[in-house]
Every structure is written in C-alpha cells, then in structure tokens.
Amino acid sequence: MAASPVLFVSYSGVLGGAERVLLDAVTRMERPPVVACPDGQLAHALRRAGIEHAPTSRRPLQRGPAHLKGIAGLALDIRRLKPSFVVAWGARAVLAAAPSGRPWLAVHHDLQPNAKLRAALRATTRRANGVVAASHAIARDLGLEQATILHPGVDLDRFSPRPLPPRPPRALVLGALVAWKRPGLALEIARHLPELHITIAGTTLPGDDGALETRLRRQAGPQVELAGAVADVAGALADAHLLLHCADAEPYGMALVEALAAGRPVVAPSAGGPVEIVQDGAGRLYPPGDAIAAAEAIEAILQDPDAPANARRRAETHFDVVASTRRLEATIEAAQR
Template identity: 30%
Template sequence: MRLVFAYPGNLALRTGGYGYDRRLIAALEDEGWQVDLLPLGDGFPDADAVATDRAEAALSALPDGALVMIDGLAFGILDGFAAREGGRLELVALVHHPLALETGLSPERSEILRKSETRALEHARHVVVTSPETARELTAGFAVAPERITVAVPGTDPAPEARGSGGKPHILSIGSLTPRKGHGILVAALKMVEDLDWTATIAGSRDLDPATSKTIERQIGEAGLADRITLSGAVDDTRPLYAGADLFALASRYEGYGMVFAEALACGLPVVACRAGAVPDVVPESAGVLVPVDDAAAFAEALRNFLSNPDLRRLKAAGAREAGARLHDWHETGRTVSKMLKEIA
C-alpha cells in the first residue's frame, strides 16, 4: 500500500495543522502504508504563479493511478491542476479548515478562495476533515457531498493531570501569534482582570506573522502586563507548560478542530475559549466556558469567575478530565483514514 503525501511549506513547523500531518503520516505507516513525502514549496495559500506552477508540475509528474493526499493549505488553490489531473490521479484532499474562513481576509480574497477551493474539491476522489464541524461546513458552503467526506479527528496523547502552579493561578494559552488565534482579545481580557492574582504564558510561533507578533508584544507592554504575561515563542515540548497551568485560555476566532484544547482536556485543565468553528465539538460545557468571538468583556468575565472561584476551577477540571478520557488516540485516526484509502485505492 503506497500513498504520496503532498504538503506545502515546512512540515516540521510547530502548528496544529502540521502536527496533525506528522502524526497522521506516522499512524498510516503503523497501518502498513508506505508514505512518500512530496514537498510543494512555500507561500501557500498565497503562492505566486511561479510557485504554483512548480507545485503543479511536481504533482503532474506522478504516475497514472497514484494515490495522493494533498494538504488543503495548497489543494484549495490548485483547482486548475485538480481539474486536469483528477481523472488520472486518485486525489484525496486533507482539509484542516476552509481557506476562505481564515481570519483577516478581505471579502474579495475570501470569495476567490471559496471559488477555487470549491472547484478543487469537486475533482477530489475523497476529502478528509479533522472535525464534524468542518464536514458540515464543506457540505453547506463548498458543495461536497457527505458521502465523499471522512471525519478523522486528531488523536490526543494520554497526559498526567496538571499539577498547577502551586501559587497564584497560572493561565496558559498555546497558538501561533496570528490574527485567527485571537491573542489580542486574551490580552485585553487579562487587562480587565489585572486586579486579581494571576500569571500567564502565551506559547506559539512569533515568525508566521511578525506584524501580529509585534502588535501583541506592544499591546502587552502598553497594558502594563509585561511582568505578568510571558511570550515564550514556539515550544517543542509543551507538556511542562500544561503541567504547570491552572487554566487554559485561547480566544481563537475559528478552529477546524483545536488540538490544543484537546490536549488541555487530557491534562484536566478547565478551558475558556470562543464559540467558534469546531471548538464546541471539542470542549463540552462540563469542561469550560465558551463565549462569543471577539467579546473581550465576556472573555474577561469567564476568566474572573475561574480566577476568583477555586471550587469552579475544580469542578470544570473534573469535567475536563472526563472529556479528555473520551478523546481518540492517533491509532484510531490512522485506522479511520487507512480504511478509507483502502476503499478507494
């Protein structure tokens, strides 16, 4: 059994999407697949014509009947390639979340991406998504029939229960410093609760969007919170961060799944997040509080309730542990995708 896995950018980057790709590849190899990696180059989904042509040429060089899984960050703008080669290659799209739903796009750019991704997905033999919410979105907004979609939620590794800070409550947030992750909302909310005791760590790459990173750093400084909020950058091993936290908070404006929320649940951390994308699929009411997107005041109120009420933290932590115990592992993710691939190969 042989699969070509085509991906844009740097597969080693510490993001949820690339993390999913790496773990899925490993899980498929455990299922007996030979997975051949095919890099497609940088710049996606905003790659220029030269980069796009180069990626299409690499894919078009594959032999007839090749089974190819293409990460959606690139596939969504390769609609011309998909139309030309969809009848010759067995194309499987891996969609973490629709490109048109990325935060900060102009209406014109969003519509361009929606049209190109809809056309590309039309020519995919099958589509893998990481959450039921993304499946619903592709059916409702991108004309993908439900029977052409396989939901393969990310696995979550077992983790010891978070021991906490042992002192003033410590708030953990993990996510690349990009507009979609809503770190500016989190910082604004923390400013509103500065009268309470707490410290916070925001972990995530500062290189993917340097302008946003600088904005967040400036916001923290202007709020007078530089001695309470640590920007740690990308962290290879986040387990110690979860272990030392008392609360997980991330104000994402959209998530195709939200692996960090699942990881927080596995550690028994109560969660404050936004009711956005697939987050409600991951975080049950018993484990946290979800507020409207971009509502810093509501986010601050949820933080205040947790920070000032240890009993509430303990109650939601118990709910988080229960929810974490029900999460899938990566072997199950691999088996789900492997079964689908065998059926279409």
C-alpha cells in the same frame, strides 16, 4: 505482489499544526505510507521517525501567479512519483492532486476566507474519490456536505495529567502570534482578572515583520508574560490551570485537544472548531471577542473542581490519536474501492 504504499502529499515543509497532525497519523499507521513534501522541518521529522520521504520542489507559500505555478509544479511531482493512491493534505495539495490523474482523497484542515479560493476548492474536491474535513466547521465553510468528519486526536500518554500548580491561577495561551489568533484579547481579559497570570506561548511566523509581537509586549501588563515558543507543550500545560483560546475563526484547535488530554479545561470562543471540542464540562465557551464574558468563563472554570477530570475524560473518549488514525485508515481504504 504487495500494493504500492499510499502517497501523502503536503505542499508545506514547515512543521505547523496540520503537518504535526500528518506526522502523528503516518507514524501510527499499520501500513506506513510515503510522504511527499519539500525538504524542511516536516521531512526531517519524517526521516527521524523512519517514514519514507519523497522530496518535492521547495516552494514558498506564495500568492498570485507564483502560487499557481507552485501548485502546477506539485502536480508534476505527483505524476512523477506514480502513486497508486494520493492523500492530498491541505488546500494546495488538493488543488495539485486533481490534475495529477491519480485516484485521491482530499483532506481539508483550514477555513478559507477568500471566496474565489473557497469556490475553487469546493469544485476541485468534488472530483476526489473521498473527502475528509477536520471539523464540521471546515466542511460547512467549504460547502462539503459529503465530507467525512475526522477530528484529529492527540497522544494521550504524552499529555497525561499532572497535578495542578499552586495558586494564584494561571492561564496558558498557545499559538502563533498572528492577527487572526487575536492574542491581544488575552490582554483585555487580564484587565478584568487582576489575580490571573497569563502566559502567551508562541512566536511570529517566518517573514512576519514582528509588529504584532512588539505591540503586545508594549501593552502587556505585569500579569501577562510573552514566553516565545515552547518546546515542551505538555510542561507548559502542567504549569497552568487552564488553556485560554482567543481566535474566533479557528478551523479546529489542536492546542485545545492537547489541553484536554493534559487535564486542563479550556476557555474558548463559541465559534469554529472549539464548539466541537469543548463539551461535556471540559471547559466554557464565550461569545467571540467578548473579554468580559471570557473573564466570567475563566472564573467559573476555576471554581469548578470537576473541570480537570472532565477535560481528560473528553480527550480519552473523543480525541485519542490511535483511534483517529484508525478512522483515517478506514476512510482511505473506502476511497480506494
């Protein structure tokens, strides 16, 4: 009799960065799992891909008592589904999996600025049968010395390199318009590089008042375009010479990995996940928040004819989604023993 499928659990039904990584993994696993999450973008994508979806109660990402009630409700959902093994995908799923009474693997994708939550996650994760962090930066932040580091990979075929566009040089900024991503730094960098055109591709998150986007549009000069959300990320990368990243507290950075796969070098702060991604001549790092140093790094990349090939090579050797999925499967199997 075949063993029951592994149950992946996500608190969120929104198709954000961590959820896209989950979707990429489960659609490539040799033995498809079941994914428990609220109905929404992630659930729809799972069904389209032929992955079994187990609905959980819809819960907004709340704080305070409502937040704790939502986690308790998710723990009840896990018990109701009676899985043989749980993969808790993200902080809230980790907090819900521990009291569920099922064997489980904790998978962490985020840095935690809240000291109390960080301590709670550290203590809870110690009860897991195995621990995964998407970067060394995350493992250090949470104090998870025992974590297996699994850098998420990218579809190398989807992001295959295309010819560089003609000059003048163009930089792409990818990411939600939220304060911690520091999109305003791109405007400062632009002032030091009058020949550079910068496209900021991203929108505010649901529930945001839009004040940041309004301020950016008011302050942006003619060389900066706020393009909103882009459906074709590979196409947007093809139209750029490089990816510019501004967040100085990035836990990992899937946009950076996608850029490397597309043969586009990356200029990013020397902090968090980007330090683990931008290596081997695939880009340049600059001190966080330093617009002048970032501008100098961009100039250096634009003058390096080997940077695009180095970027693609880095992706091929370190960030293939098929290889990262096999490593995840092996980690799950080890935790089940």
